Amino acid sequence: MSTSGQQQFRYTQTPSKVLHLRNLPWDCSDEELVELCKPFGKIVNTKCNVGANRNQAFVEFADLNQAINMVSYYASSSEPAQVRGKTVYIQYSNRNEIVNNQSPGDVPGNVLLVTIEGVEAGDVSIDVIHLVFSAFGFVQKIATFEKAAGFQALIQFSDVGTASAAREALDGRSIPKYLLPEHVNHCHLRISYSAHTDLNIKFQSHRSRDFTNPYLPVNPTAMEGLLQPVVGPDGKKKEPESNVLFASLENMQYAVTVDVLHTVFSAFGTVQKIAIFEKNGQTQALIQYPDLTTAAAAKDALEGHCIYDGGYCKLHLSYSRHTDLNVQAYSDKSRDYTVPESSLLAMQQASAVHAPPAVWHNPQSGPAESSAGYGAASVPGQAPTSHSSSWNPNLQGGGSTFPLAPTRYPGHSYAPPVPGYATAVNPPGSSQQINHNATDGRPFSVSQPFHPSTMPPGAVPPPGHAPYHGY
DNA sequence: AGCACA
Numbered sequence: 001m002s003t004s005g006q007q008q009f010r011y012t013q014t015p016s017k018v019l020h021l022r023n024l025p026w027d028c029s030d031e032e033l034v035e036l037c038k039p040f041g042k043i044v045n046t047k048c049n050v051g052a053n054r055n056q057a058f059v060e061f062a063d064l065n066q067a068i069n070m071v072s073y074y075a076s077s078s079e080p081a082q083v084r085g086k087t088v089y090i091q092y093s094n095r096n097e098i099v100n101n102q103s104p105g106d107v108p109g110n111v112l113l114v115t116i117e118g119v120e121a122g123d124v125s126i127d128v129i130h131l132v133f134s135a136f137g138f139v140q141k142i143a144t145f146e147k148a149a150g151f152q153a154l155i156q157f158s159d160v161g162t163a164s165a166a167r168e169a170l171d172g173r174s175i176p177k178y179l180l181p182e183h184v185n186h187c188h189l190r191i192s193y194s195a196h197t198d199l200n201i202k203f204q205s206h207r208s209r210d211f212t213n214p215y216l217p218v219n220p221t222a223m224e225g226l227l228q229p230v231v232g233p234d235g236k237k238k239e240p241e242s243n244v245l246f247a248s249l250e251n252m253q254y255a256v257t258v259d260v261l262h263t264v265f266s267a268f269g270t271v272q273k274i275a276i277f278e279k280n281g282q283t284q285a286l287i288q289y290p291d292l293t294t295a296a297a298a299k300d301a302l303e304g305h306c307i308y309d310g311g312y313c314k315l316h317l318s319y320s321r322h323t324d325l326n327v328q329a330y331s332d333k334s335r336d337y338t339v340p341e342s343s344l345l346a347m348q349q350a351s352a353v354h355a356p357p358a359v360w361h362n363p364q365s366g367p368a369e370s371s372a373g374y375g376a377a378s379v380p381g382q383a384p385t386s387h388s389s390s391w392n393p394n395l396q397g398g399g400s401t402f403p404l405a406p407t408r409y410p411g412h413s414y415a416p417p418v419p420g421y422a423t424a425v426n427p428p429g430s431s432q433q434i435n436h437n438a439t440d441g442r443p444f445s446v447s448q449p450f451h452p453s454t455m456p457p458g459a460v461p462p463p464g465h466a467p468y469h470g471y
Numbered sequence: 472a473g474c475a476c477a
Binding site for chain 2: 051195
């Protein structure tokens with residue numbers, strides 16, 4: 001112990017495959033280091049521009065003997081080691097490997113910093129970002145912002161492994177064109193790691209989202225920009241938008257329950273509230289989302305389509321004048337998913353004890369099978385042909401099944417609903433027609449992965465998704 | 472000219 005503090009200044013250091021080089025040019029490059037050292041062996045790592053004067057460096061050889069060769073050579077050479085004419089002093093490092101040759105953005109973490117090049121903030125919605133990154137695991141939080149570097153997003157995964165998988169797969173790639181507005185030509189992702197581990201999302205808004213906390217309040221000021229009249233890509237003014245959709249249902253061959261609507265509309269984001277009512281013999285419903293963007297995506301994708309195959313329960317969607325529904329938290333015809341979790345759980349338990357939990361596990365109503373939609377979460381069926389150079393693991397090999405889609409439902413076996421969700425829903429931004437003719441009884445395809453935060457109490461989260469209960 | 476990085 002008495003010599004440890006001095007050992008580094010002695011010539012008797014123990015050999016290491018890492019060499020410490022001094023008196024280098026302040027702007028010495030890795031290439032110059034390699035040029036100097038490679039005659040003696042294989043260099044596996046370097047770190048240059050070290051120290052206050054940036055004139056030191058480390059070089060790591062693959063093998064200890066190679067480092068010894070270099071030190072021995074220059075110890076007895078008449079010509080000193082040189083870089084650009086400067087004598088370079090070489091010693092064994094007191095470490096056995098170069099421990100960190102990474103810039104901060106390369107230090108792995110569970111939060112990714114994504115720069116989306118070639119777009120403006122309005123071109124890529126949080127939902128698109130969420131869809132893209134959800135391919136790799138549960139996305140906990142997203143915050144977007146505009147900086148000099150461009151449009152950026154912080155994307156929080158639950159763990160480093162998932163984040164690095166997403167980075168590996170997506171860095172330098174592009175968001176598929178079909179997820180972007182038509183005027184966007186290129187959209188490269190530059191991904192590094194953020195130093196953050198847990199983003200502090202204050203509100204659900206068009207700029208930020210916390211998928212672990214569906215009850216987070218919606219920021220009214222964050223919504224203001226979206227409440228302006230919107231001009232569509234075709235230049236036409238759209239009707240006043242709202243975060244609440246008004247649905248009128250045609251051809252009500254089957255009962256449409258709150259849970260069915262929840263399943264269908266949750267494909268696009270957190271559904272906050274639902275109310276069903278009858279007017280002039282027609283079934284109507286109001287579906288509340290936290291934001292306009294989500295409502296618009298749902299409206300665009302679902303308008304004119306049928307909940308059930310065969311033209312039954314056809315949806316006509318428009319924007320409601322309401323922005324915040326006042327509904328009974330838990331009734332036959334309405335649901336408030338924003339009421340505190342404890343209340344929901346209490347109600348759920350009460351219903352489990354005193355009555356069959358028909359709303360969650362409804363065996364009779366076939367099409368009302370609440371879990372049906374969860375088996376259906378998939379990347380759009382058009383995917384395999386629409387982007388052959390796909391980066392998305394879901395879209396490769398012609399398969400279009402979303403990896404997070406569950407295949408089993410503990411507690412009851414999954415059977416395709418009768419008559420089954422057969423409505424294929426287009427991805428946001430797509431102008432293609434929806435396939436009305438699917439008759440294979442498979443659950444419908446949705447353009448978004450199901451958000452775990454939108455699952456009804458008692459539902460089983462898809463594998464890899466944490467249930468929101470407990471957050 | 473004498474040991475980095477978080």
